[in-house]
Amino acid sequence: MMSPAATRRLRLRPRPRHWGIATRSAIVAATVVLVALVVAGAGLTGLLNHYLISGIDEAAATRLYDVTTALRTESPPDVDGALLDTDQRVVAIQILTDDNRVAFGSTDAPNTPLVPVDAVGTKPTRLTGNSVPDDDLRIIGQRVDTPHGSYTVLVAGSSELAETTVQTVALLLCASAPLVIAVVAVATYLLVKRSLRSVDAIRARVAEISTSDLAERVPRPDSHDEIAALADTMNAMLARLETGHNAQRQFVGDASHELRSPLAAIISALDVAQVHPELLDQDLLDTTLIPEAQRMQSLIDDLLLLARADERGLKLRVEDLDLRPVIETEADRLRRGTRLTVHTDVVEARLSGDAQALSRMLRNLADNAARHAHSRIDISSREQDGTLVLIISDDGPGVPQADRLRVFDRFVRLDSDRSRNGGGTGLGLAIVSEIVAAHGGTVTMTDRPGGGTAVSVQLPIRRSSDSSR
Template sequence: MARRRTADWGISARSAFVAATVVFVALGIAGAGLAAIIYRTMLSGVDSAAATRVSEISAQLVAGGAAGLDPVLLATDQRIVAVQVVDEGGRVIRRSRSAPDTPLVAVGDVGDGIRIGMPEPFSPFGRVRFSAQTVTGSDDRYTVVVGEGTATIASTVWAVVVALAIAAPVVILVSGVATYVLVHRSMRSVDDIRSRVADITTSDLAERVPVPDSRDEIGALAVTMNEMLARIQAGHEAQKRFVGDASHELRSPLTTIISALEVAVAHPEVLSADVAGDLVGTTLMPEALRMKVLIDDLLLLARADERGLDIAREDVDLDDLVAEQLERLRRETPLEVQGDLEPVRLTGDPVALSRVLRNLLDNAARHAVSRVTVSVRRDADGVRVEVVDDGPGIAPQDRERVFDRFVRLDSDRSRSAGGSGLGLAIVREIVAAHGGHVSIGPGIGTGTSVTVQLRSSEARR
């Protein structure tokens, strides 16, 4: 239930809660560690002072016995709270004023060697640590007992714990409030972006989200959103142009077919066998074939837009495909068609590559004056196919634009010349599916050169 309630909070409140929780845990761990370090450090200092006092008293007992013990060594302070010298019979023969006349520890518990930090819960000083050593003096065997004062250590550690306990709520509150304010301020920018995106519709894609002045993740999000909206707008406009152009292209052959059929229906008496055959052969069939080719091209481009072209992968003799297309072009045109072909084998789709070559050769023949030249070469980057004509050429500023759909350059790319404006767009899609690229440059004289470059990974050298 608590988790469900926190899930209903805003990002600012959840962030503040998480920040406060983290600070609370961190302060708890840091406070416990600090208290432990202070305690161990101070305790080590007291143990060291007690061990030093035991060693000094033992040295004098060994040298001169209990009678020669310096009274200064029996003095006490905050760290040394009691001093006793106990003989072998268990009697206290020298002691500090604060020490009782009975042994603070059992002599038998000391043993040989120095003992540091012996706990004794029932001493007159409360819970006190003792350091002790048994030595043999000049006249007897003695046990030196020094009581260590730990009250100061406890009070100091307690003071630190109390100070942290008082400061912790203030630190936690400040961190939570600061986190809430900062996150809330950042989320206002996100909310502005959300509100603007909610207002943007397909009829007004020119709108953009506000970009905050800060150069942080929110600003980067706004910039990315605007770039995405620009891409969506460009795609939407391209789609509208595509639909408009496709409708226009399909309307022309349909209008021609419908007009011919209306004439036939309105004047059946003039439809003799010869007239009907001429109508079908010269009007209906060419327009129907033209419409079929256009629909096939549109479907191919639609598949390329949706998921990319699905092409076959098999060994292809590219020079043989080019030779076939050259022979076809020689039969269909009076142009001078030249080929400079180097044997090249690559992995690809022979049907798709044939369509690329056919489109390029038909396009070159459509605009050439007298000659079309085709070359196939291996180079450092793979396979290079170049189709060159001696036609009017393409201006440098239009050489990239002609690969767009339904693009015709003035009268040279008019419908009467036989093109639909999709040929080069299809070429680019097929070449890209084979891992290559296509570009346009100057050709023979003022003509055009179209170069298809396939990546070296596609070629088998």
């Protein structure tokens, strides 16, 4: 059983999953190099041994051929002495008689036959295994008939030099392998550690960034590698977060400001009524309390709609409908509620969409046009290339070119014409943009011929069976 101290030491020992990336990379690299060196070393020593042994066998076979060739024309004493010389590969040569005696041989050859005569045939015979007296000897022999009688020639090569050479190479490889592995491990560790400095800098900077200050950016290394791409991605994400955070903060501030006005009017009227109860009459209700409460309710409804659109998109109740009656209804409402001339030129336009949402879109566009028109509003629709084009224009002051995209943002008013006193909250066109986008359409603002503003809505004409909603 382990002692408590040993148990504590075991717990404190860092586990592999707690190692850093540089350490793990160095270990993996060292392991790969070790395996590669083992495989390469085994292959190299095997090939080297095969090459050296083949050289010895070839030298012995060549010497055997030369001696047997000389014996066919000359008697053994007349054979060239150079054919019986030995070297590092050929270590012994014997010429045996039929009665198994050594007739002639090299200087270092033993006086007894290396192998029995009957073990050799008339063709070159390689002798291995138990028939060889020494494991280091590689003997090849041949029986040859000459004019002077029959002889058996034995040539012995030694594999000792080859084995020594292979062992030396193996020892050198084993001695150099730890050094190579250590160099690879250290180089890998330092390289990965250096590469991770940029990641550590990015991590440290991200840890310092708070929601109160999203203007900070992570440092980008000068290299053009994956870490630089990570820094670019992080900075792009921070830019989006900053934009979204600023928009949210602006949205909350504008919403609070918009709600403050009707609440202030209602509270002021109630304070007056509390001091002078006789003033709380139908006129105060009709001119102050009810209009301001309705305005606050409308603003809250708009805010809720936009919040739902931001969270998960607008949920549409899609059905096949004809938009022309909806357009005519809005035109009649404008005629009854204003002194403006309202002209319509609409065609039957059946499409797939949410009737309530499209009606709200038309009402917001109509109210926006009525709020800024001097005397006339034109509403027209037509089909074009599978698209319903709806245009609502007014003869008001118009919108500058630079502001025609911005007016579809939230709480945007361009001038005093679009002040709170005019009845607008700055959310109408933003809701129009959300509804049109939910139906797969587009909305743009252009100049009206003759002066004023024209808002063009393009909606795809499709049936509910073709809709993805």
